[in-house]
Amino acid sequence: MAQNDINDDETVGFENEEEKIIQYLIRGTNELDVVPIVGMGGQGKTTIAKKVYDNKRVLYHFDVQAWCSISQTYNQSELLQEIFSRVTGSKNKGYQDDDVLVDALADKLRKSLMRKRYLIVLDDMWDGMAWDDLRFSFPDVGNRSRIIVTTRLEEVAKQVKYHTDPYSLPFLPLDESCKLLQYKVFQQEGCPPELRDVSLEIAEKCKGLPLVIILVAGIIKRNKMEASWWHKIKKSLLSYLGESDGYSLTTMQLSYDNLPDYLKPCLLYMGMFSEDARIPVSKLLSLWIAECFVQNIECAEDYLMDLISSNVVMVSKREYDGKVKYCQVHDVVLHFCLEKSREEKFMLAVKGDFQPSDWKENRVSFSFSNRNLIHQCSKLISKFASLGSKTRTPFCQDLISLITTNQGGFSDWNFFRKVSETRILKVLDLSSHRVPSLSSGTFQRLIHLSTSQFIQKSSIFIHDHICLNQKL
Structure with missing residues (x-):
């Protein structure tokens, strides 16, 4: 859940849309209202929400503001803690029991907002259940508090609606697309006259999608003063994009290839x-x-x-x-990385149960959003180990990296015993785990281990070696 400090350079475009949404926020009903912003991936929902969130009139109008990214796999207690921390300025309390946290945090957040005019941004909501998990923490005391929800899904936008109809974000017009492309390539230098026509032609191919424009600009600026390079990228865009609707992902492929x-x-x-x-x-x-x-x-x-x-x-x-x-x-870039990693057998990201027989990668990342993180990780590693015993080829003999994300509880020794079977493991990041104690003997069999991190009681234990095997 990222706070609103991304994209630290100037944003271009959406001036008219920014003003419309600001009016939704500072005018209208005295009751609590939700402003849903709908658009496809890469269309600029987060960008416009950020511009509004940082606008001086908005900052002056509201007593407190909080920004929270939801994501597809969210944790209710972490979301509540994130918003509460933004509203009150308090630090996250870290590893706690979700059973205790959810009700207590929901109540504390509601009380902290009760006498304030607040603006909450819930960015990138994928599921109406997330709204159901959060909405009762936002009190309506008739002081024009507002919530912005950005989403790709019209049904989610309709579900969160109070008074204001969902706002469908338009595509950038051609002149603003070209302005954004030129700015991302040349920054303050300005586009040379001889490149303006081709920049307009490339901007037109980007179909008004800010993310596509930004990715294309990232390719162009490697040889930004060469007209032949601009024309080569324009030709590449024609072959990559064609008539497909998946402009962001196909442009990401072009970026990756370059x-x-x-x-x-x-x-x-x-x-x-x-x-x-x-x-x-x-x-x-x-x-x-x-x-x-x-x-x-x-x-x-x-x-x-x-x-x-x-x-x-x-x-x-x-x-x-x-x-x-x-x-x-960006989540489009993340999706591309996951798809390309699967295609190239580079890495496997596990977010839920799956069949280990499909597992062929030598890097694994476990990411869970609920309180059963440790149990699920241990269960899946047990599946791996049992698969190896049947094939007489232990899964762990080829595992190079093991990373877990999201907060979890205490890990047991059985978990580490199974991890210790990964003989050529070079990266072990269990910093989302807490363990009672560890000794250097835990790592004795992991002779290639270069770095490891995990939580030991209240501190982070970091184990480092030099890279021993350049070929792995």
């Missing part, structure tokens, strides 16, 4: 993280090094900046000195 080979595994590795995850850059770079995608931290930082420059990775938050602290990817 990445240097050494950056491709780094991008695909983003699929190891859950949807809407704000990824700590220090952790990501350490994982890349442990995987031997890159040799040192300086080179890893350069790789990340190349991916950001290509517009396939977004800056989520910066340090005071300007360095990137957190990054994330």
Whole structure:
């Protein structure tokens, strides 16, 4: 659940839409109202919501604001905790029992909003159940509080509606599309006159989808002053996009094909993280090094900046000195990484039960949104192990990376015993787990382990070695 500090450069377009939505927020009924924004993936729903959220008139109008991304696999207590933390300014309380948290947090959030005029943004809602899980925490005391919900699904928009009809976000007109493309390629430099015609032709092919425009700009700016390069990209767009409706994903394929080979595994590795995850850059770079995608931290930082420059990775938050602290990817980019990883047998992301007989990848990421995370992970690893015993080829002999995301409870020793069977494991990230105690003997059999992280009681234990095997 990312707070609203992504895309730290200027946004272009949607000026008329921004003003319409601002009027929905500051005028109209005194009762609590929901403003649903509907649009397809990559159309700019989050962008317009961000512009409205950061508008000075909106900031002045509301007492408190909170931004929360929902994602397809959400955790109710984490959502409530996220919104409560934004509203009150308090820190997350971390690992707690969901049974205790949900009712208590819902009540605390409702009480904290009771005497305030609030604006809540619930970004990227996929399921009406998420609204049912949250709506009773938003009190209506007749002070013009508002909630913005962005969604791809019209049925979700209709379900969350109170007074305001769902707002269907239009596609960017051609002039704004061209303006966005030129800005993303040249920033403040301005587009040279000799490239304006071809930039307009390329913008027209992007069909008014901001994400497509941004991805194309990321390809173009590698050779931005060469007219022949612009025409080559225009020709590529014709062959990639054709008449298909899946412009964002097909453009993502074009972006991927134009990445240097050494950056491709780094991008695909983003699929190891859950949807809407704000990824700590220090952790990501350490994982890349442990995987031997890159040799040192300086080179890893350069790789990340190349991916950001290509517009396939977004800056989520910066340090005071300007360095990137957190990054994330658009859900379209994440979907592409998952599909491409499956196609190339690069990585498997597990979000629920599945048949281990389908498992052929040597990198696995477990991501669950409910309180049974540890049980489900242990159960699935047991399935892997039992599969290996039947085939006489242990699943773990080829496993290189094992990562879990989302918060969980205490892990038992049986879980670690099974993990210790993964003889060539190089990356073990169980930082979503808590364990009573561990000793160095736990890792004794993992002779290739480069990095591991997990929660030991109230602290994070980090185990690091140098990369021992460059060929794995």
